[in-house]
Amino acid sequence: MLWLCLQFPFLPLDVFPHEEGAAVAVERQQVVSANAAAMRAGVRQGLGLSGVLGLVPGIRVHERQSEREAELLRTLACWAEGFTPTVCIASADELLLEIGGCLRLFGGLEALRGMVRAGLEAQGFEALQGIAPTPLAAQWLARAGDEEACEDSALLRQRLGHLPVEVMGFMNAKDMKTLAALGAQVLGDLLALPATGLRRRFGAELPLRLAQALGEVPDLREAFVFPERFAQSLELPAKVEHAGMLLFAARRLLAALCGWLGARAAGVVECNLLLEHEDGMPPSVMTLALAEASADLQRLERVLRERLEHFRLEAPVWRIQLRVESPQTLSGRSLGLFGQEAALALAPVIERLRARLGKDAVQALSLVEDHRPECASAYVSRDQAAGRQAGKNAGKKVVAGRKSRPLWLLPKPKLLPECNGVPQRGGDLLRLAGPERIESGWWGQDEDATGDVRRDYYVACTARHEWLWIFRDADGWWLHGFFA
Numbered sequence: 001m002l003w004l005c006l007q008f009p010f011l012p013l014d015v016f017p018h019e020e021g022a023a024v025a026v027e028r029q030q031v032v033s034a035n036a037a038a039m040r041a042g043v044r045q046g047l048g049l050s051g052v053l054g055l056v057p058g059i060r061v062h063e064r065q066s067e068r069e070a071e072l073l074r075t076l077a078c079w080a081e082g083f084t085p086t087v088c089i090a091s092a093d094e095l096l097l098e099i100g101g102c103l104r105l106f107g108g109l110e111a112l113r114g115m116v117r118a119g120l121e122a123q124g125f126e127a128l129q130g131i132a133p134t135p136l137a138a139q140w141l142a143r144a145g146d147e148e149a150c151e152d153s154a155l156l157r158q159r160l161g162h163l164p165v166e167v168m169g170f171m172n173a174k175d176m177k178t179l180a181a182l183g184a185q186v187l188g189d190l191l192a193l194p195a196t197g198l199r200r201r202f203g204a205e206l207p208l209r210l211a212q213a214l215g216e217v218p219d220l221r222e223a224f225v226f227p228e229r230f231a232q233s234l235e236l237p238a239k240v241e242h243a244g245m246l247l248f249a250a251r252r253l254l255a256a257l258c259g260w261l262g263a264r265a266a267g268v269v270e271c272n273l274l275l276e277h278e279d280g281m282p283p284s285v286m287t288l289a290l291a292e293a294s295a296d297l298q299r300l301e302r303v304l305r306e307r308l309e310h311f312r313l314e315a316p317v318w319r320i321q322l323r324v325e326s327p328q329t330l331s332g333r334s335l336g337l338f339g340q341e342a343a344l345a346l347a348p349v350i351e352r353l354r355a356r357l358g359k360d361a362v363q364a365l366s367l368v369e370d371h372r373p374e375c376a377s378a379y380v381s382r383d384q385a386a387g388r389q390a391g392k393n394a395g396k397k398v399v400a401g402r403k404s405r406p407l408w409l410l411p412k413p414k415l416l417p418e419c420n421g422v423p424q425r426g427g428d429l430l431r432l433a434g435p436e437r438i439e440s441g442w443w444g445q446d447e448d449a450t451g452d453v454r455r456d457y458y459v460a461c462t463a464r465h466e467w468l469w470i471f472r473d474a475d476g477w478w479l480h481g482f483f484a
Helices: 036-040 049-055 066-080 109-123 135-143 153-161 173-182 187-191 195-202 205-214 243-263 297-309 340-357 382-393
Strands: 003-007 023-027 030-034 060-063 087-091 094-098 128-132 231-240 266-277 284-294 317-323 363-367 377-381 408-416 430-440 453-461 467-473 476-482
Touching: 003 109, 003 135, 023 036, 023 049, 030 049, 066 087, 066 094, 066 109, 066 231, 066 243, 087 135, 094 135, 109 128, 109 243, 128 135, 135 153, 135 205, 153 187, 153 205, 173 195, 187 205, 195 205, 231 243, 243 266, 243 297, 243 317, 284 297, 284 340, 297 340, 408 467, 430 467
Parallel strands: 023 060
Antiparallel strands: 003 094, 003 128, 023 030, 087 094, 231 317, 266 284, 266 317, 363 377, 408 476, 430 453, 453 467, 467 476
């Protein structure tokens, strides 16, 4: 097994708006997290608030929001599911991912680490990565900032031996003073001591943790239970009055959604972003619609951006929630040797048009089970067209005889002149195929203008080599369509 620990040193600040200046998160008047600008000014974790204000008088101070941190960490756990099905919430600011079984899928360890890092940066997060054969060793490496991967269990003792004892994180202040008095500054000092002596002086937990870190004792972790239905929410750090300002926060929820979908080999055609207002006002609903089921984060972000540009908020928003009602299983498919790029590029264009113009503005042409050419197709929404096509693939009856029908039909058949019974269009028409008898529609005489028809269709050619679709009925010869 191989474990990746993601340690988020700035998680207490990540729940607040990003600030260019110095900022800290405090709990009980002590610093729990400081951004880069604050640390350059000398602010460190554990420093009292009065000392912080003395170093940086104009620093932005945030009271720690533990509940929001926990909610954000659960959202990140859903995102991490896109890399591995085994994710654990190890502490208040750490995630553990078992990646040993998925390295080949992502092209190796370095490729996977790069994808994880890029995904976090896109969401505005920074994380330290620790990699080791045991989960506890991965945590300790991440806490120490040692991001060099340790893949060999035989090297664990050597790698852990250089880490400071503070990375263990479970010992109280009294025991830490005792360790300092004994001269134990790094884990190697503890690993050199007999377990019985450590147990007698510090209790059973210390030798147990050391043995777990080395892989000598099993370290069972409780896996994060992913929700069966995706409904993640995110409280905004401040009220938002313009829809465009929701993009960054909503992107975090979309990233979590894509991880959740990836673990299920599923996609979405439609998801709803609920924008919650204050004063008991019902939430506004923004629907993100795709042209086909997908779990691609870039496509979802593109649709989100288009929708936000044209969405007008009725009132300030303080909380957003992303919901998916019916994910669809993505079936594997083989792409053709030629032309697949054009087919794959069409869906994003349709999604952008629907986001800008509305869901019903983009329609598809769908076949209808009717022999009459005027009634054999209909404009429907793209979702309806996909459903009809799936129904046909499942075994529905398809109307026969359409192989010789043209794609271009006239809105209404055009009467053709004739000479000695031969239809004319710039001269005599040469009939190449036919007749195809169509006699149908008697049941719809009073329902539509087409009604009952009795026609004999032919494929004909003009003197200029135009291919036409013509028919003859009781009233004469008619032109009904053109072949390409």
